[in-house]
Amino acid sequence: MEEEKAWALVSELGGDHGYLEEMADILKQHFQLVCYRELLQNPALHGPKIQVLFMWKYFPAAEPWLLRSLPSLKVVASGGVGTDHLDVPFINSLGVKVANTPGVVSDASADLAMGLLLASARKILDAHRIAVDPKTVHIPQSLMGVEVTGSTLGIVGMGEIGYKIAQRSKGFEMKILYHNRTRRSVGDEQAVGAGYCRSLDDLLRRSDFVVIVVKLTSDTTGLIGHRELSLMKPTATLVNISRGQVVDQDALVEALQSGRIRAAALDVTHPEPLPRDHPLLGLPNVLITPHIGISTYDTARAIVEKMVENALAAVKGLPLPNEVKLQ
Numbered sequence: 001m002e003e004e005k006a007w008a009l010v011s012e013l014g015g016d017h018g019y020l021e022e023m024a025d026i027l028k029q030h031f032q033l034v035c036y037r038e039l040l041q042n043p044a045l046h047g048p049k050i051q052v053l054f055m056w057k058y059f060p061a062a063e064p065w066l067l068r069s070l071p072s073l074k075v076v077a078s079g080g081v082g083t084d085h086l087d088v089p090f091i092n093s094l095g096v097k098v099a100n101t102p103g104v105v106s107d108a109s110a111d112l113a114m115g116l117l118l119a120s121a122r123k124i125l126d127a128h129r130i131a132v133d134p135k136t137v138h139i140p141q142s143l144m145g146v147e148v149t150g151s152t153l154g155i156v157g158m159g160e161i162g163y164k165i166a167q168r169s170k171g172f173e174m175k176i177l178y179h180n181r182t183r184r185s186v187g188d189e190q191a192v193g194a195g196y197c198r199s200l201d202d203l204l205r206r207s208d209f210v211v212i213v214v215k216l217t218s219d220t221t222g223l224i225g226h227r228e229l230s231l232m233k234p235t236a237t238l239v240n241i242s243r244g245q246v247v248d249q250d251a252l253v254e255a256l257q258s259g260r261i262r263a264a265a266l267d268v269t270h271p272e273p274l275p276r277d278h279p280l281l282g283l284p285n286v287l288i289t290p291h292i293g294i295s296t297y298d299t300a301r302a303i304v305e306k307m308v309e310n311a312l313a314a315v316k317g318l319p320l321p322n323e324v325k326l327q
């Protein structure tokens with residue numbers, strides 16, 4: 001006899017923050033799904049049976065009132081690696097576990113970092129606009145970029161994603177520097193030819209491209225501010241794929257407007273999206289993508305599969321493969 005499926009809450013199936021059809025099918029194979037909208041329409045009917053909250057791109061937000069209205073909840077299974085949108089101690093205090101999906105997001109995130117770096121260095125978006133607009137005249141100087149091959153890349157945060165960026169950069173013959181709380185093994189460093197910078201300032205002074213890949217914590221909030229930007233080369237480019245709050249955006253606007261640094265390429269901002277009149281959106285030396293680091297079909301599928309694995313373990317009372325525990 002088929003085991004009865006446990007109930008899980010999801011944002012939407014389809015829609016802006018919903019799951020693509022294929023991903024929704026994976027969830028449906030294992031769980032009976034209730035959409036957030038349905039829950040709000042009939043909380044007394046749906047609330048008590050929900051054991052899993054699946055979060056995709058932070059939706060539905062795990063707000064205290066929502067968590068408290070789900071008495072059978074066992075796990076918040078969040079897609080992606082960052083858990084800065086979750087109050088883990090509070091969730092745990094309700095007897096609910098938190099899981100994320102590390103590992104499977106790393107390749108797509110590292111690929112995007114390289115994409116942003118290359119697009120910014122070679123002004124690929126400006127070039128596209130000129131190529132498709134018959135009214136523009138191609139002035140070659142305006143599309144002159146900076147050389148990637150042989151340049152120096154500074155990676156701030158050498159976890160799995162940072163390391164994968166280093167592996168990719170090796171193919172571009174870049175000199176790799178990294179700054180991280182803990183130093184990698186000699187073997188890891190040698191495999192990609194990465195040099196450790198104990199001091200972030202040192203890395204900032206020496207790099208042509210600085211890629212930010214740290215987790216958002218109280219230590220990394222505002223890590224790159226006026227002082228740090230002023231240490232960078234005027235020809236340097238800042239790439240941020242971590243979280244918007246790691247960079248002081250006012251300081252960044254100033255550095256970009258004054259030419260203190262050459263350019264920035266950002267997959268993350270604070271807030272997301274930025275208000276339409278935000279100065280970053282009007283600067284010619286900024287490239288912004290709307291937090292698409294993990295947005296590939298393969299990665300989305302792998303994320304959803306991991307979310308399911310964690311959720312099934314929680315429902316069965318087994319240890320979670322990816323429980324988030326605050327150190």
Ligand SMILES: O=C(O)[C@H](O)CO
Nearest residue numbers: 080081082105293294
């Ligand atoms: O944290 C992550 O994995 C991505 O930034 C998506 O939120």
